[in-house]
Amino acid sequence: GAVVSQHPSWVICKSGTSVKIECRSLDFQATTMFWYRQFPKQSLMLMATSNEGSKATYEQGVEKDKFLINHASLTLSTLTVTSAHPEDSSFYICSARTTGFETQYFGPGTRLLVL
Amino acid sequence: AQKITQTQPGMFVQEKEAVTLDCTYDTSDPSYGLFWYKQPSSGEMIFLIYQGSYDQQNATEGRYSLNFQKARKSANLVISASQLGDSAMYFCAMREGRGTSGSRLTFGEGTQLTVNP
Numbered sequence: 409g410a411v412v413s414q415h416p417s418w419v420i421c422k423s424g425t426s427v428k429i430e431c432r433s434l435d436f437q438a439t440t441m442f443w444y445r446q447f448p449k450q451s452l453m454l455m456a457t458s459n460e461g462s463k464a465t466y467e468q469g470v471e472k473d474k475f476l477i478n479h480a481s482l483t484l485s486t487l488t489v490t491s492a493h494p495e496d497s498s499f500y501i502c503s504a505r506t507t508g509f510e511t512q513y514f515g516p517g518t519r520l521l522v523l
Numbered sequence: 524a525q526k527i528t529q530t531q532p533g534m535f536v537q538e539k540e541a542v543t544l545d546c547t548y549d550t551s552d553p554s555y556g557l558f559w560y561k562q563p564s565s566g567e568m569i570f571l572i573y574q575g576s577y578d579q580q581n582a583t584e585g586r587y588s589l590n591f592q593k594a595r596k597s598a599n600l601v602i603s604a605s606q607l608g609d610s611a612m613y614f615c616a617m618r619e620g621r622g623t624s625g626s627r628l629t630f631g632e633g634t635q636l637t638v639n640p
């Protein structure tokens with residue numbers, strides 16, 4: 409299957425700092441990438457959808473100025489959590505798909521802890 | 524209203540036995556896709572199987588099969604010959620529509636499967 413990597417896998421930061429998470433498709437061109445958030449014992453919640461070269465489409469209730477998404481190439485998307493606060497602590501996971509194929513392939517996720 | 528419903532928060536099965544994880548969905552779109560993903564404790568989401576709404580036959584992938592009953596709007600996952608490594612959270616998901624806007628997935632709440640030795 410297609411491989412998606414995510415970096416870093418773990419990040420601990422102080423409140424007020426910004427954190428950047430990278431999502432890369434390693435062996436296919438990701439025309440669309442997705443960013444999800446998952447709290448413990450809960451399901452995945454879609455935050456935003458991004459198409460290469462276009463602005464991301466955010467889900468209702470997700471602050472686009474707080475969660476900056478960039479999808480500058482067909483293999484890389486980044487999520488920047490700006491001015492992070494403890495309530496932003498969560499598991500962030502990205503997925504990617506390519507045109508013509510149904511399946512989204514997921515990265516291994518990033519655990520963010522804001523102190 | 525829930526679009527994807529997984530009614531079993533937890534399931535237990537003996538090693539080497541088969542287990543069925545339930546999933547029902549709700550959509551008025553004639554074109555949709557159904558997915559199952561496995562999430563072990565490490566957190567990664569592993570794609571297991573896909574069923575398209577127009578597919579005539581039930582999807583199978585190794586020990587995984589999808590019991591697709593369109594009229595009942597159900598897409599149950601059947602795992603045959605359970606292994607200890609199958610212990611994980613399992614999510615059912617649906618894609619509605621087509622095109623860019625139709626590529627987003629809606630997930631169910633998940634079922635925690637435990638395989639006992």
